[in-house]
Amino acid sequence: MKSHKYIFVIGGVMSGVGKGITTASIGTILQAKGHKVNLAKADPYLNVDAGTMNPTEHGEVFVLNSGLETDQDMGNYERFLNRDLANADYMTSGMVYKEVIEKERSLKYRGKCVEAVPHIRDEIVHRIVESGKANNSDITIVEIGGTVGDYQNAMFYEAARFLKIKNPKDVTFVMVSYLPVPPKLGEMKSRPTQHAMHQLMSFGIQAEFIIARSEVAIDHKRKEKLANACNVPAENIIAAPDIDSIYDVPLNFERDKFGDMIEKTLSLKHKQIDISPWRNFVTKTKKARGVVESENPVKKVHIAIVGKYFDTGDFVLSDAYVSIIEAIKFSAYSLGVKPELHWLNSKKFESDTVVDEKTGKHVEKVLSPAEITKRIKETFKNIDGILVPGGFGETGIEGKIAVIKHAREQGIPYFGICYGMQLMVIEYARHIAGLTGAQTAEIDPKSEHLVIDIMEHQKKLLEAGKYGASMRLGGYPCVLNPKTIAGESYSKAGWTLKVGEKHPSGRVVKEGIKYEIQKSSVYIIERHRHRYEVNPEYVTQLVDAGLVFSGTSPDGHLMEIAELPRESHPFFLGVQFHPEFLARPLDPHPIFTAFVSVCSKKTK
Numbered sequence: 001m002k003s004h005k006y007i008f009v010i011g012g013v014m015s016g017v018g019k020g021i022t023t024a025s026i027g028t029i030l031q032a033k034g035h036k037v038n039l040a041k042a043d044p045y046l047n048v049d050a051g052t053m054n055p056t057e058h059g060e061v062f063v064l065n066s067g068l069e070t071d072q073d074m075g076n077y078e079r080f081l082n083r084d085l086a087n088a089d090y091m092t093s094g095m096v097y098k099e100v101i102e103k104e105r106s107l108k109y110r111g112k113c114v115e116a117v118p119h120i121r122d123e124i125v126h127r128i129v130e131s132g133k134a135n136n137s138d139i140t141i142v143e144i145g146g147t148v149g150d151y152q153n154a155m156f157y158e159a160a161r162f163l164k165i166k167n168p169k170d171v172t173f174v175m176v177s178y179l180p181v182p183p184k185l186g187e188m189k190s191r192p193t194q195h196a197m198h199q200l201m202s203f204g205i206q207a208e209f210i211i212a213r214s215e216v217a218i219d220h221k222r223k224e225k226l227a228n229a230c231n232v233p234a235e236n237i238i239a240a241p242d243i244d245s246i247y248d249v250p251l252n253f254e255r256d257k258f259g260d261m262i263e264k265t266l267s268l269k270h271k272q273i274d275i276s277p278w279r280n281f282v283t284k285t286k287k288a289r290g291v292v293e294s295e296n297p298v299k300k301v302h303i304a305i306v307g308k309y310f311d312t313g314d315f316v317l318s319d320a321y322v323s324i325i326e327a328i329k330f331s332a333y334s335l336g337v338k339p340e341l342h343w344l345n346s347k348k349f350e351s352d353t354v355v356d357e358k359t360g361k362h363v364e365k366v367l368s369p370a371e372i373t374k375r376i377k378e379t380f381k382n383i384d385g386i387l388v389p390g391g392f393g394e395t396g397i398e399g400k401i402a403v404i405k406h407a408r409e410q411g412i413p414y415f416g417i418c419y420g421m422q423l424m425v426i427e428y429a430r431h432i433a434g435l436t437g438a439q440t441a442e443i444d445p446k447s448e449h450l451v452i453d454i455m456e457h458q459k460k461l462l463e464a465g466k467y468g469a470s471m472r473l474g475g476y477p478c479v480l481n482p483k484t485i486a487g488e489s490y491s492k493a494g495w496t497l498k499v500g501e502k503h504p505s506g507r508v509v510k511e512g513i514k515y516e517i518q519k520s521s522v523y524i525i526e527r528h529r530h531r532y533e534v535n536p537e538y539v540t541q542l543v544d545a546g547l548v549f550s551g552t553s554p555d556g557h558l559m560e561i562a563e564l565p566r567e568s569h570p571f572f573l574g575v576q577f578h579p580e581f582l583a584r585p586l587d588p589h590p591i592f593t594a595f596v597s598v599c600s601k602k603t604k
């Protein structure tokens with residue numbers, strides 16, 4: 001029998017230098033060689049899932065089709081593999097410990113003393129092995145979160161070491177390490193990486209490959225030095241200088257024959273690589289950005305993203321909204337245009353923070369409706385499209401609603417995602433359907449017209465203080481009205497599915513699950529993460545006022561997509577789900593593409 005292979009990707013020196021992208025890129029090249037690969041992440045946190053973590057501190061919460069709330073790296077894995085991941089591909093220390101403690105409480109260890117070694121270690125090994133089985137893969141690539149030497153991730157190293165001694169020929173380690181070039185010295189230093197390798201050795205692990213991350217490519221002299229100090233052949237040290245796009249990495253690995261080297265190390269059958277679809281995508285991104293010469297001049301599309309966390313700096317934003325940013329890019333590049341994103345804090349369209357003359361303290365000065373209109377007009381003068389992403393809570397809500405009203409009245413393309421759809425419905429209810437004071441139960445459950453409300457079973461979970469996983473989470477089928485913007489866009493992209501049909505990324509509509517699936521209809525599957533829904537009691541009034549619900553749950557009860565007909569607005573559309581989770585470089589999301597396409601046609 002063919003033995004299963006394991007590749008562990010671990011970090012040396014410091015975090016944030018591209019361990020996740022390295023893992024994803026190894027997956028891309030091995031998959032392009034025709035190997036069956038799965039990618040898994042072991043996160044050191046004690047949180048049982050990533051759902052309770054603040055996105056501005058930890059980055060976006062990425063939701064899998066199963067509904068599991070995970071780390072943003074899982075999003076990169078799906079984008080690089082161009083397919084859905086399994087539940088078993090993600091674990092946190094919290095998950096592992098919870099499982100072991102629950103087993104202990106139910107006497108599954110039969111009176112034994114339960115300890116980190118062997119019990120936690122064995123649970124980790126078990127999960128890694130299971131992730132391979134869940135994907136029916138031949139190679140499992142596991143990224144261990146954090147850096148060697150952290151207290152938190154030591155059990156993951158122990159599990160990896162144990163797997164290696166049990167299967168010496170089937171396990172290899174790749175260390176992604178950083179080699180600084182201190183400006184005063186002007187020379188690359190390999191010493192921190194040597195230390196990291198020695199620390200790894202103290203865990204009983206010898207990495208066989210080093211990915212040398214640095215500002216510039218590591219030179220031959222330093223490769224030799226590092227090789228001698230770290231017991232790694234110089235040819236197994238892969239130069240990984242800073243690059244301007246993460247999508248170049250698989251091509252760089254391919255150029256350096258990294259895939260061939262892994263095949264040799266793990267005694268895998270050598271296979272030819274075909275990476276042309278990926279290469280074509282990268283070429284398109286370069287042409288659209290003007291990095292390489294193109295037949296067409298660079299055309300910029302200005303898209304404003306209006307949200308609440310936006311005064312925390314670009315650094316935080318790119319992590320908190322990574323899937324949305326990438327989804328816009330994939331669609332834009334496929335259309336040959338370059339997206340320019342403008343991050344706008346919606347509070348700016350409600351009030352100003354001013355210094356009170358008497359007390360000297362900072363206070364909020366509410367703007368008058370005329371001041372708001374003036375500010376919005378000025379801000380959006382040169383904007384081609386507006387996107388309001390998902391969010392929670394009260395902050396900046398009225399500012400977002402004012403912006404949505406402006407987009408509707410001025411014919412500016414508008415795309416609302418999750419909260420952005422709910423607020424679009426509220427705006428329409430208030431200003432067109434005559435439902436003054438329309439509101440979401442999230443902000444004021446006592447309001448007269450709760451056009452957005454909570455579902456009963458979720459109410460019960462919240463009353464019991466169970467916030468973790470209390471939302472509608474993961475992939476749900478949705479039926480489309482074919483003669484709408486949404487209906488046409490999905491069908492043009494080949495994303496619609498009949499019962500039992502499988503999308504190449506793995507999405508399939510099963511009969512009998514979740515609501516009343518009809519054999520005759522076509523569906524899409526999209527991923528959710530929200531507590532509130534359009535209140536079915538208001539649907540007739542909203543439809544009578546002109547809003548079209550172009551996608552609903554199969555039983556027709558839940559409104560999944562709302563839009564205005566093309567005749568009244570070029571693009572005014574909101575989705576209750578998170579389409580950004582399904583956007584892939586090789587398969588851009590149809591609604592993002594429709595939105596960016598309308599934005600790029602906007603002439604002023």
Ligand code: GLN
Nearest residue numbers: 390391418419530531532
């Ligand atoms: N806060 C809203 C809800 O829970 C929207 C959530 C979101 O945008 N992800 O329904």
